[in-house]
Amino acid sequence: MTNRATHIDIAKGISIVLVAGYHSNIQYSGVFIFDLMSLCRMPLFFFMAGIFFKPSENNFEFIKNKFNGLLRPYFFTQFVLLVFSFLINNDKIFWQLKGVFYGNSHTILNGWQPLWFLPHLFAVYIASQLLYKAFDFDNFNFGIKLIYILILCIVGLNFYDTFWYKSFNIFGKAVELPGLPFTVDVLPISMAFFLIGSALKKNLINFKFNASYFAPSLIGYILIIYLTNAKIDLSQHVLIHPLYAISGAFLGIYLVISIASIFAQYRSIEIIFNTLGRSSIFILIFHYIIFISVIGFFSTNMEFMPKILQTAIALLLSISVPLLIRRVILSNKLLSWAYI
Secondary structure: OOHHHHHHHHHHHHHHHHHHHHHOOHHHHOOOHHHHOHHHHHHHHHHHHHHOOOOOOOHHHHHHHHHHHHHHHHHHHHHHHHHHHHHHHOOOOHHHHHHHHHOOOOOOOOOOHHHHHHHHHHHHHHHHHHHHHHHOHHHOOHHHHHHHHHHHHHHHHOOOOOOEEEEEEEOOEEEEEEOOHHHHHHHHHHHHHHHHHHHOHHHHHOOOOOHHHHHHHHHHHHHHHHHHOOEEEHHHOEEEOHHHHHHHHHHHHHHHHHHHHHHOOOHHHHHHHHHHHHOHHHHHHHHHHHHHHHHHHHHHHOOOOOHHHHHHHHHHHHHHHHHHHHHHHHOOHHHHHHHO
8 A cells, every 4th residue: 555545554453453342342341432333343354355455367376375365374373273272182173173174253263263254355355356357347337346246235135144053954964054164155245345445445545534424424323323223243144234234334434444544644543553454364363362361361360350451451462462473473484484
């Protein structure tokens, strides 16, 4: 991104903070901002990925690059954990290994559920690359792109929970699936947010804050949150009041981009969120296990500490410690190969 797009990098940092904050459940301690923004946190993540999407002329090279950037850190992390689990606890790892390859939030190793996003984002990238190549999607005007995206939404709304803990008869045996591998059953919906981000890339790079748009967007978003019970949680295949939920998600995305454009005027804030944005994959991978480990320690050893303080400290560590992990990884050739 160019200097004109500093706000995009800041928005990327905001998006990972929203993800970590929501997983901390700090909203139950009276901090409502993460609950308020929950409607747009995952759509925002896919939208931001779409902004940085660059289709390639070579499908094989594209798939290899995305495998290295998304699936290699996913599998490396999970395999290392499986080895330790086997050596320390003598666990039977066959079924756990199948869950790792299945790659959704209900089959990934406990404590590492947010990693579902990596294989799913890989699927989103590959599907988008194939769409761009098959239909010359990049040369369509925005109106035609929007039609394709609306079709994806319609397909997604009718398909997202088809395989979510439904019983199927396979070779005469009843099988209950926890969704599809890599959570591809919600792919049309996540891909719609991704493609909108890609389609609006040039507009977003030159984005300017507009108070006359921001104020009604904020009012509309708050009304949707508090009056409709709309909800999006793609990893859990939850989509309540779809029209309101998707509309609210786009309003929330607009609000975050607007706030990021304000933050871009302040150098100290810019540095903080740029740093978080550059480390987003490390925060995504490690934040949840760090958070639950710190909370577990506090609950056992520091019961006198107020819950809100426990949660706040754990959240802060879950965001900051991955920055240190990133530095360690960058200094090691093997780890750099696995994660960079």
